[in-house]
Amino acid sequence: MKNNRIGLKLGFVIITVFLIVLVFLGFTIDRLFTSFYIDRMRTENEELGSHFAVMAQSDSTSGEMMKTFAEFSNVSIFNVNANSEVILHSGTHDSSDRKIIRSSDLERIFAGKKVNFLYTEPSGIRYFVSGQPIYVKDVAASALYVMSSTEKMEQSLLAVRNLLILSGIGAFLLALGITWIIAQYLSRPLLKMQQATRKIAAGDLETRLDINSNDEMGSLAHAINDLAVDLQRYRDTRQEFFANISHELRTPITYLEGYSQVLQQELYETVEEKNKYLGIIHDEALRLQHLVEDLFDLSKMEEGKINLELDWVNMSDLTQQAVRKVELKAREKSLSLKYKENGMMKKIRGDKKRMEQIILNLLENAVRYTEKGEINVSLSYTSSAFLLVVEDSGIGIPKDEIPYIFERFYRVEKSRSRQYGGTGLGLSIVKKLVELQGGQITVTSEVDKGTRFEIQFYQ
Numbered sequence: 001m002k003n004n005r006i007g008l009k010l011g012f013v014i015i016t017v018f019l020i021v022l023v024f025l026g027f028t029i030d031r032l033f034t035s036f037y038i039d040r041m042r043t044e045n046e047e048l049g050s051h052f053a054v055m056a057q058s059d060s061t062s063g064e065m066m067k068t069f070a071e072f073s074n075v076s077i078f079n080v081n082a083n084s085e086v087i088l089h090s091g092t093h094d095s096s097d098r099k100i101i102r103s104s105d106l107e108r109i110f111a112g113k114k115v116n117f118l119y120t121e122p123s124g125i126r127y128f129v130s131g132q133p134i135y136v137k138d139v140a141a142s143a144l145y146v147m148s149s150t151e152k153m154e155q156s157l158l159a160v161r162n163l164l165i166l167s168g169i170g171a172f173l174l175a176l177g178i179t180w181i182i183a184q185y186l187s188r189p190l191l192k193m194q195q196a197t198r199k200i201a202a203g204d205l206e207t208r209l210d211i212n213s214n215d216e217m218g219s220l221a222h223a224i225n226d227l228a229v230d231l232q233r234y235r236d237t238r239q240e241f242f243a244n245i246s247h248e249l250r251t252p253i254t255y256l257e258g259y260s261q262v263l264q265q266e267l268y269e270t271v272e273e274k275n276k277y278l279g280i281i282h283d284e285a286l287r288l289q290h291l292v293e294d295l296f297d298l299s300k301m302e303e304g305k306i307n308l309e310l311d312w313v314n315m316s317d318l319t320q321q322a323v324r325k326v327e328l329k330a331r332e333k334s335l336s337l338k339y340k341e342n343g344m345m346k347k348i349r350g351d352k353k354r355m356e357q358i359i360l361n362l363l364e365n366a367v368r369y370t371e372k373g374e375i376n377v378s379l380s381y382t383s384s385a386f387l388l389v390v391e392d393s394g395i396g397i398p399k400d401e402i403p404y405i406f407e408r409f410y411r412v413e414k415s416r417s418r419q420y421g422g423t424g425l426g427l428s429i430v431k432k433l434v435e436l437q438g439g440q441i442t443v444t445s446e447v448d449k450g451t452r453f454e455i456q457f458y459q
Helices: 003-058 064-074 103-109 152-199 216-264 270-302 315-332 352-368 399-404 414-422 426-436
Strands: 075-081 088-090 115-120 127-135 137-148 310-311 335-340 348-351 374-383 385-392 440-446 449-459
Touching: 003 127, 003 137, 003 152, 064 075, 064 088, 088 352, 103 115, 103 127, 103 137, 127 152, 152 374, 216 270, 216 374, 270 426, 310 352, 315 335, 315 352, 315 374, 315 385, 335 352, 348 352, 352 385, 352 426, 352 449, 399 440, 426 440
Parallel strands: 335 374
Antiparallel strands: 075 088, 075 137, 115 127, 127 137, 310 348, 374 385, 385 449, 440 449
């Protein structure tokens, strides 16, 4: 059990609980046997006392008969009158030791009651004493004490206690072995989890736990595996993001540097060529600005520092305006861009600029990932909600990647990321903006058939 501290703690707890139960059980059994033997001695003594009482009432020779019967029964007897004077004594007990005769007991006996108690004489011998009245013509004439030695009872109890001790030691040793096995069995998965989490913390994100139990241990192991998968995916997407962002930054910077040098060195031939180069510089500057703004927006949203200017927004006008902005890009790819509206228009509470950013991001994504077919945009108004749908016939999203598309840096179709462009920030920004304004966004998709985004705001 080296270095298995949790196993030691678990074993200590189990064995401590077992010891407490074992001691309590042993004490209970000892009390049960003690009570049993004392009850039996009380019954025997009272029965003997009844026989002696009958003898005392029989005839003039009753004293001798009582002495003989006392010697035969191996008990000592005291016959005491109301003045605490001993009328008759018989047995091995010293007749001069009369401490068993107490006035309070005599009062109870002469009142017709029986008394029972344990008595230890000066020599250390213990007796069980029973006292009861002897009646003459229905009147308590004297008190009879019957003293029985507890030696046999104590020997029996000692044998029982020795047996309990031996059984307890055996049970403890057996429990110790079983506890060690249980502690090892229960702590082994935790040790595996400890080792796995240390490896994950050290950067070995391919570490997985093979614990398939259907209990809390299994759930924790699955959670650790899920964490490793999430961290691995985050690391991969982050690395890919840095590669993509480097590429996205390098491209406009290269254009800006190259064409600015052309203009600076006046390597153009006509004014039209000069204007063309200036247009390229302007477009690339806008592209760089858009990328930086996306990064800045995402950073502010993740820190909760983005400010929304809430007002009543006409989503019909805003959506049609966004559609017109992407019409040229759709036309360049020969895509059909359709817009329709259902229900009676109602303004909703939101940030107009951010709402337009949401719609434009979805439309630009649809155009980017659709090579042929159509893009459908629809608005639906109900009495309690507003629904925006952007549906395309593009490349689609694999089913196993749908849960991750709203994560920052995540990009579908990584092998063709250069072809489609983008930084993997757009959908993450869209989701955060929708949720910040109290809405919900969902997506359904099928590879090579298209993707459908739905945004719903409740009024």
